[in-house]
Amino acid sequence: MTGGGACAVCKHQRRKCEPNCELAAYFPANRMDDFRALHLVFGVANLTKLIKANATEAARRRAAETLTWEARWRERDPSEGCYREIAGLRRENAVLRAENAALRRQAFSAFAGARVSNLLPAGNLVYNNGNVAGRGANPNGATMLTGHNDRSLPLSGG
Numbered sequence: 001m002t003g004g005g006a007c008a009v010c011k012h013q014r015r016k017c018e019p020n021c022e023l024a025a026y027f028p029a030n031r032m033d034d035f036r037a038l039h040l041v042f043g044v045a046n047l048t049k050l051i052k053a054n055a056t057e058a059a060r061r062r063a064a065e066t067l068t069w070e071a072r073w074r075e076r077d078p079s080e081g082c083y084r085e086i087a088g089l090r091r092e093n094a095v096l097r098a099e100n101a102a103l104r105r106q107a108f109s110a111f112a113g114a115r116v117s118n119l120l121p122a123g124n125l126v127y128n129n130g131n132v133a134g135r136g137a138n139p140n141g142a143t144m145l146t147g148h149n150d151r152s153l154p155l156s157g158g
């Protein structure tokens, strides 16, 4: 490393940081606090194993970050660790999903009520407004569908 500075792991282990140091890329010298927390929770051997278990550099970097997140939570909350945070996020997610579903139902019924004619294929709609009677018209005066294009009438016709 430049300036003879060891990475956080080697500094903590009081060893020389060799150019091929496996953890230097993830835990530079300015991450001593992160590494201290990681060391307490996982130990160096497990940490190295957990990071190296990932095939790509991007996944290793991500593992280093998520393991740090876990270790920092354990430091803050020794009994629950990151569980409290995850449980909270799950609850929040459930509330937001329910809200989303309710809003979708609301939006759909508003949309369906106002624009039902526009949702249907133009050629197949027969609208019985009392002025138009024809084969396939609903005797109750309700909007209905037929399969016959020749029976279609424009909704806004003069």
Ligand SMILES: [Zn+2]
Residues within 6 Å of the ligand: 006, 007, 008, 009, 010, 011, 016, 017, 018, 021, 022, 023, 024
């Ligand atoms: Zn190192």
